[in-house]
Amino acid sequence: AQTVTQSQPEMSVQEAETVTLSCTYDTSESDYYLFWYKQPPSRQMILVIRQEAYKQQNATENRFSVNFQKAAKSFSLKISDSQLGDAAMYFCAYNVGNFGNEKLTFGTGTRLTIIP
Amino acid sequence: DAGVIQSPRHEVTEMGQEVTLRCKPISGHDYLFWYRQTMMRGLELLIYFNNNVPIDDSGMPEDRFSAKMPNASFSTLKIQPSEPRDSAVYFCASSVGRGNTGELFFGEGSRLTVL
Numbered sequence: 672a673q674t675v676t677q678s679q680p681e682m683s684v685q686e687a688e689t690v691t692l693s694c695t696y697d698t699s700e701s702d703y704y705l706f707w708y709k710q711p712p713s714r715q716m717i718l719v720i721r722q723e724a725y726k727q728q729n730a731t732e733n734r735f736s737v738n739f740q741k742a743a744k745s746f747s748l749k750i751s752d753s754q755l756g757d758a759a760m761y762f763c764a765y766n767v768g769n770f771g772n773e774k775l776t777f778g779t780g781t782r783l784t785i786i787p
Numbered sequence: 788d789a790g791v792i793q794s795p796r797h798e799v800t801e802m803g804q805e806v807t808l809r810c811k812p813i814s815g816h817d818y819l820f821w822y823r824q825t826m827m828r829g830l831e832l833l834i835y836f837n838n839n840v841p842i843d844d845s846g847m848p849e850d851r852f853s854a855k856m857p858n859a860s861f862s863t864l865k866i867q868p869s870e871p872r873d874s875a876v877y878f879c880a881s882s883v884g885r886g887n888t889g890e891l892f893f894g895e896g897s898r899l900t901v902l
Contacts, residue, residue, distance in 0.1 A: 706890070714876060716893035762830065774820065774843065775891055777830040 673698045675765050677778035684753045685786045691738075692748045692781045694763030700724075703767050705739065705746045706775070710760040719761070722746065750783075758785045789813070791894035793879050799900045805867040808897045810879030811860055820891060821854055821864050822878040830878075836862065869901045 674697045684690035696705070707719040722730045722739050729737050734754075738747045750757055763778040792811040800806055812819045820835040834844040839856045847854070851870070856862040866873055876898050880891040 714896045714898075716878065716880070716891075718890055721890060774832050774835055776832075779829045 673700075673765055673767065673776050675763050675776050675778035677763055677781050679781045680779070681782045681784070683784040683786055684750075686753055686755060688753055689749060689751045690753055690783065692750075692761050692763075692783065694746045694748070694778055696744050696746065696763070696765050698744070698765065698767070700767050703765060705737075706764040706766070707735070707737070707746075707748045708762045708764055708777075709757075710762065710780070711756075711758070716762070720748065753785050755785050755787065758783060791879055791881050791892055793877075793894035793897050795897055796895065797898045797900075799902065800869055801902050802870055803868045804901075805865065806869045806873075806899060806901075808864040808877050808879075808899070810862045810864070810894060812862070812879070812881030813892055814860065816881035816883050816892070817859070818882040819856060819862050820878075820880040820882075821862070822880065824876045824878060824896070825874075833864070833877075866899075869899075871901045874899055874901050 676695045679693055682690055703724045705722045708716045709719045710716050720730050720732045720735050720737055722737050729739050734751045736749045760780045760782050762780045764775045766775050791813055794809045817838050821833040823831050823833055831846055833846045834854045835842055836856045852866055854864045876896040878893050878896045880893045882891050
């Protein structure tokens with residue numbers, strides 16, 4: 672079974688600084704998708720960034736970027752120029768992407784605090 | 788476009804009562820998922836549907852839980868009888884399936900408290 676591990680229950684960063692959230696996963700598949708979701712206090716899960724395993728280039732979305740290390744099965748999220756609105760729970764998630772197996776497996780989350 | 792719509796947003800009930808949570812997925816999405824979130828267990832997939840048909844219900848905790856999707860625009864998750872350990876936030880999510888690379892769109896969740 673696929674598993675997703677987030678070893679940092681909590682992280683904090685000064686506003687405008689950079690922070691990296693860690694995620695590792697375990698899979699025997701060669702083709703899959705990885706995601707970072709953000710859950711603010713409003714509770715709704717929002718997609719931050721997505722990475723296809725077959726792509727070597729790391730995904731980037733504005734201030735958010737990932738460091739995808741396929742051999743190490745590592746998928747970290749870097750947030751640059753942290754803003755107060757970035758405060759939330761962040762979940763790493765995995766999807767094997769095979770037809771008929773669309774479910775996401777989530778890590779346990781990292782609570783990010785932004786210090787003004 | 789409206790996102791995934793869940794109701795109720797909050798539900799407080801007493802042990803033994805029946806609870807029904809509702810979800811309207813995004814129009815055109817052919818996958819629907821029910822997740823449960825607790826502090827102890829994080830986000831757990833309970834069940835998911837494809838074209839209104841249940842595909843994987845292995846996460847449903849026990850027979851007290853049941854889910855239906857009578858049509859493409861509506862799903863329910865029912866707990867009968869409810870127990871205090873069912874207290875959690877229940878999320879519904881939908882996706883467009885193939886060609887979508889797995890992104891799920893979530894509702895705002897239904898917070899259930901069973902006393």
